[in-house]
Amino acid sequence: MRILVVEDERVLALKIERALARTGHEVSRAETGPDAVRTAMDHHFDLVLLDVNLPGFTGFEVLRQLREAAVESRVMMLTAQGEVEDRVAGLTGGADDYLTKPFAMEELLARVEALARRGGAVETSTFLEVGVLGMDVTKRRVTVRGERIALSPREFEVLQILMQEPGRAFSREEICERVWEREHEYDTRTVEIFVMRLRKKLDLDGSGVMIETVRGVGYALRSSE
Ligand code: CA
Numbered sequence: 001m002r003i004l005v006v007e008d009e010r011v012l013a014l015k016i017e018r019a020l021a022r023t024g025h026e027v028s029r030a031e032t033g034p035d036a037v038r039t040a041m042d043h044h045f046d047l048v049l050l051d052v053n054l055p056g057f058t059g060f061e062v063l064r065q066l067r068e069a070a071v072e073s074r075v076m077m078l079t080a081q082g083e084v085e086d087r088v089a090g091l092t093g094g095a096d097d098y099l100t101k102p103f104a105m106e107e108l109l110a111r112v113e114a115l116a117r118r119g120g121a122v123e124t125s126t127f128l129e130v131g132v133l134g135m136d137v138t139k140r141r142v143t144v145r146g147e148r149i150a151l152s153p154r155e156f157e158v159l160q161i162l163m164q165e166p167g168r169a170f171s172r173e174e175i176c177e178r179v180w181e182r183e184h185e186y187d188t189r190t191v192e193i194f195v196m197r198l199r200k201k202l203d204l205d206g207s208g209v210m211i212e213t214v215r216g217v218g219y220a221l222r223s224s225e
Helices: 010-022 033-042 059-068 084-092 105-119 153-164 172-180 188-202
Strands: 002-006 026-030 047-051 074-079 097-100 127-130 133-136 141-144 147-149 209-214 218-223
Touching: 002 010, 002 033, 010 026, 010 105, 026 033, 033 047, 033 059, 047 059, 047 105, 059 074, 059 084, 074 084, 074 105, 084 097, 084 188, 097 105, 127 153, 133 153, 153 172, 153 188, 153 218, 172 188, 172 218, 188 209, 188 218
Parallel strands: 002 026, 002 047, 047 074, 074 097
Antiparallel strands: 127 133, 133 141, 141 147, 209 218
16 A cells, blocks of 8 residues: 655654555655645555644644545544544544554554555445435445535445445444454444544435434434335
């Protein structure tokens, strides 16, 4: 994968860069908020590893600007230990994953490999349709009433699970396991944040389609058609 490492601590940045390069990734580096935004907009990256505390402006601001510009790279936030608020803010702002500092390099590599595997997965069904909602799985495009909606890769994956079996209630744990591939550490709050983001972006009010909260279970995509 092409990976942008945004980290102002030189020693850590170099360590990450070397580890990723050793496992066959192509790595670029940025050290400040503005530098990160410029680099990520000028070149295509499959993944951006994004530190929160940066010179210039924060990683959250970088993330906000990238998502606003519809940059679709996956983003993994690197947050300081114990800062749960950072993690929630990152996910709400459009990040796909987070890793708490300090982390073992093996953990970082494992997460990156999980993202790489999913990116290259063979898709089966190519077009899904539920009422006004359309999804081209191959082109990774989502439309509402024919209008394209920009989703982050993880938002897309959560919606894809719901759209593959409309009407079926999926538990938060199942969604979490299928999207994040972490069997032990799943966090249902993460799924709630992603569903909240999807509802907001898709804006399905009055369309006859909705992501319903199924009490005691999780979520289901319902259509009145
Ligand atoms: Ca920093």
